[in-house]
Amino acid sequence: MKTPLNIIFAGTPEFAALHLQALIDSQHNVVAVYSQPDRPAGRGKKLQASAVKQLALKHNIDIYQPHSLKDEDAQIQLAKLNADVMVVVAYGLILPKVVLETPKLGCLNVHGSLLPKWRGAAPIQRSLWAGDTETGVTIMKMDEGLDTGPMLLKEALTIEATDTSATLYQKLSIVGPKSLLEVLSQLENLPAQAQDDSLATHAKKLSKAEAKVDWHINAQQLERNVRAFNPWPMAFFTVQDTNIKIHKAEVVNTPTDKLNSPPGKILHSGKDGILIATPEKALLLTQLQPPGKKPMSAADLLNGKAEWFTEGTILQ
Structure with a gap:
């Protein structure tokens, strides 16, 4: 007009x-x-x-x-x-x-x-x-x-x-x-x-409850949740009674020797990230944020909290 x-x-x-x-x-x-x-x-x-x-x-x-x-x-x-x-x-x-x-x-x-x-x-x-x-x-x-x-x-x-x-x-x-x-x-x-x-x-509206990671959901969906819930409410999981926010994650093939691992089991932790088992493929956590801290690489988090992420631990 x-x-x-x-x-x-x-x-x-x-x-x-x-x-x-x-x-x-x-x-x-x-x-x-x-x-x-x-x-x-x-x-x-x-x-x-x-x-x-x-x-x-x-x-x-x-x-x-x-x-x-x-x-x-x-x-x-x-x-x-x-x-x-x-x-x-x-x-x-x-x-x-x-x-x-x-x-x-x-x-x-x-x-x-x-x-x-x-x-x-x-x-x-x-x-x-x-x-x-x-x-x-x-x-x-x-x-x-x-x-x-x-x-x-x-x-x-x-x-x-x-x-x-x-x-x-x-x-x-x-x-x-x-x-x-x-x-x-x-x-x-x-x-x-x-x-x-x-x-x-x-x-439907998002909720904080929905953002809590359920390791019984396949890795592809969890990775999408990480991106969908950023910047709010932020996908998170609990370890040692502490909520850790996930900023970045990748879907990877489960190592052949760990194909039958239960959901939530830590398959590997190292410089490349923290690898978690799901019912279909695995989720590699690469950027995380503990309470009161800025987002950091998984490697930096492991430098201070490696005992939280030992291989074989099963996350709730």
């Missing part, structure tokens, strides 16, 4: 802030920003503004932080902004029907997957967890469902064998803003494509 749009932006984390920055730098007018209420963070548990709020403050944009958009007063306030469109990126609050219908051109969402695959809270992580070879962003017009709205644009990118959730976020944070601006430039003329619900998968 040649005419600049008046946009309400709703988002919370850094990923969303990068999209807000793209809108600020564009021809369009960001008339207001919505972000979740400030949350306690850090050791002191002091209230901390979201990345989106901090950026809005920097650019003197009006900020609204309702606890819910189901509240009638919040809905009236939003309507008074008289926006052309509302852009939603990782906001974290449900938009009721009355809000979805308030902007003249509706509400758009930037979603970190190739819909209808991985609808839900953790699409980037679940694409890695499942072993997908590609992901991307979808710009869709929002409806009352969970990421079910008609799609306006999809942009794919390849998932590399070394990608983590952190690196995919970085890649998608480049693709997403460009795709968003492309959609806004032709919003009234873009055809919307309905999603095929039969192809939908759900990207």
Whole structure:
């Protein structure tokens, strides 16, 4: 569209802030920003503004932080902004029907997957967890469902064998803003494509409990978990009542003389890493992080804690 749009932006984390920055730098007018209420963070548990709020403050944009958009007063306030469109990126609050219908051109969402695959809270992580070879962003017009709205644009990118959730976020944070601006430039003329619900998968939220390594899971899946759960909640295992985070791991063939080893057994520990048996192949741990320390090579960890990883030990 040649005419600049008046946009309400709703988002919370850094990923969303990068999209807000793209809108600020564009021809369009960001008339207001919505972000979740400030949350306690850090050791002191002091209230901390979201990345989106901090950026809005920097650019003197009006900020609204309702606890819910189901509240009638919040809905009236939003309507008074008289926006052309509302852009939603990782906001974290449900938009009721009355809000979805308030902007003249509706509400758009930037979603970190190739819909209808991985609808839900953790699409980037679940694409890695499942072993997908590609992901991307979808710009869709929002409806009352969970990421079910008609799609306006999809942009794919390849998932590399070394990608983590952190690196995919970085890649998608480049693709997403460009795709968003492309959609806004032709919003009234873009055809919307309905999603095929039969192809939908759900990207359920991650948990710390899921990040604890179960050595009865095959090495291929565990290696994907390591990458999917980085930077949060981080895959970890317990040895000597101590939780060790895993930053990097590799799938390797189990040595022929140790093919029948029980899951969790330490098959080898040395400069190349710590090799753990699983039901299918073995997992070589190469970069680890003990509590209170920075990530380090397995060799460096063994220099101080070799007795924890003696060959034949079975990890829980």
